[in-house]
Amino acid sequence: MRRLAGFALAVATSVAAGCVEAKPPVWVVRDGDSEMVLFGSIHVLPPGVDWRSKALMRAVKRAQDVWFELPVDPAVADESSRLALRSGLLPQGQSLSKLLAPDDARRMAKVAIDYGVDPAMLEAFQPWLAEQALAGAVYRRAGASDDHGVEETLSAAAPRRAARRAFETAAEQIGFFAQAPRAEQVASLNQTVRDMEGAPDEFALLVQAWIAGDLAAIDRLALDPLEAAAPTLFRRLVVERNTRWAAALDQRLKGRGRTVVVVGIGHLVGPEGLPARLRALGYSVKGP
Numbered sequence: 001m002r003r004l005a006g007f008a009l010a011v012a013t014s015v016a017a018g019c020v021e022a023k024p025p026v027w028v029v030r031d032g033d034s035e036m037v038l039f040g041s042i043h044v045l046p047p048g049v050d051w052r053s054k055a056l057m058r059a060v061k062r063a064q065d066v067w068f069e070l071p072v073d074p075a076v077a078d079e080s081s082r083l084a085l086r087s088g089l090l091p092q093g094q095s096l097s098k099l100l101a102p103d104d105a106r107r108m109a110k111v112a113i114d115y116g117v118d119p120a121m122l123e124a125f126q127p128w129l130a131e132q133a134l135a136g137a138v139y140r141r142a143g144a145s146d147d148h149g150v151e152e153t154l155s156a157a158a159p160r161r162a163a164r165r166a167f168e169t170a171a172e173q174i175g176f177f178a179q180a181p182r183a184e185q186v187a188s189l190n191q192t193v194r195d196m197e198g199a200p201d202e203f204a205l206l207v208q209a210w211i212a213g214d215l216a217a218i219d220r221l222a223l224d225p226l227e228a229a230a231p232t233l234f235r236r237l238v239v240e241r242n243t244r245w246a247a248a249l250d251q252r253l254k255g256r257g258r259t260v261v262v263v264g265i266g267h268l269v270g271p272e273g274l275p276a277r278l279r280a281l282g283y284s285v286k287g288p
Contacts, residue, residue, distance in 0.1 A: 023213045024051050025268065027275045027287030029249075033256035036249065037063075038274055038287070040218075040265030041150035042210050046143045049211065051150065056260075060154055064257040065163040067249075069264065070170060072155040077146075080170040087178040088129030095123045096130055099186060108134075108193045115141065115196065127185035128177040131192050138196060138203050154262055167245050167263070176236055184230040191229035215269045215288050222266040239272050246277040253283060 029036040037059040045051075060066065070076055090096065097105035108130075109119040115137040122130045139145065146152065155164060177185075195202055202221060209217035227234040245263070252259055261274070268274050279285040 023053070024210050025213045025215060025218075025265070025288045026053070026056055027268065027285055029253065029275070029278050030284045030286075031253055034253045034259070035059075035257075036253060036259040036261060038261045038263075038268055039150070039154075040210070040268040041262050042207060042265060043149050043151065044139045044144040044146050045148040045150070045207065047148050049148070049207070051211065052153070057157060059258070060157050060260050061159060062258050063158055063162050063260045065165055065252075065259050066154065066158045067165045067167065067252075067259065067261045067263075068151055068155070069167055069262075070173060071166045072151050072164065076170050080174060083170055083174040084129060084132070087174055088126045088132075089124055090126055096125055096127065097123060099127060099182070100190070104186075104190050104193070107197065108189070111193050111196050112137075126178070127182065127189040128180060131185070131189040132177075134189075134192060134196060142203055144203070144207075151262055154260070158260070167241075167248065176241075180230075180233045180236055184233040188226060188230040188233055191225050195225065210265055213288060218265055219269045223270065238266060242267055242272055242274055242277060246274055246281070249274065249278060250281055253278075 025040055027038040029038065037056065039056060070080075097109070100108065108122065112119045112122055112134065115134065117133060117137050122133060125133065158164070206218065206221045209221060223234070223238065226237070245267070249259075249261065263274070270276070275285050275287060
């Protein structure tokens with residue numbers, strides 16, 4: 001994992017030093033009296049990545065409302081953690097390794113140790129929470145955290161008069177995982193473990209693709225593995241949420257004014273992404 005941390009740090013350092021032009025994808029949606037800027041976030045980032053373009057920050061300063069997946073509030077983050085523990089623990093007497101095939105259980109334990117996660121802790125977790133715990137270890141090894149993420153920065157940059165809106169609540173987001181079929185949770189966990197074992201640079205590559213605005217690489221790294229491993233979970237986490245969000249944004253665009261929307265980059269790419277959906281509704285959408 002030193003390779004991952006070093007790679008991510010190299011990406012961050014080169015951007016900060018001006019060696020790489022940071023150009024995360026941005027879309028602008030318009031109708032006669034509305035302008036909506038769509039910006040794709042990576043929720044946790046290594047330090048030093050300067051992703052803030054002048055055009056994006058100008059749009060944020062002029063916005064009448066800024067939309068996020070969740071309210072940008074430490075209390076909401078704490079609530080998410082409490083809800084995850086409440087719904088993410090297995091019933092007493094059950095253990096995660098018993099839900100996995102023997103080879104998968106052994107692989108998970110080995111990968112957990114390699115990434116500094118106690119396998120005994122994972123034994124009490126539902127598969128979806130174990131996957132989240134392992135993903136957190138990947139981010140920590142890369143030096144990434146939400147302290148360097150997009151949402152907090154843009155919420156703070158928006159003018160005080162701008163309304164902050166959220167598509168979902170913490171309970172809704174946790175429910176997407178907790179209510180997913182157990183088989184899909186296991187399949188997604190196994191895919192993540194295999195990626196951590198066989199493709200340790202994947203998160204750094206995703207950050208690099210985001211910095212470069214490489215939509216094909218973002219699709220391949222962020223969406224394709226989940227869709228292949230757990231199609232029902234993919235539909236729940238990506239397709240169905242995009243459908244609801246596009247409907248909400250359609251209603252907003254029927255009003256007037258300037259809006260900025262900040263959601264995970266995976267919700268903006270491909271035929272199921274928000275730009276494609278809004279374009280299909282007849283709006284002018286300019287961007288990648």
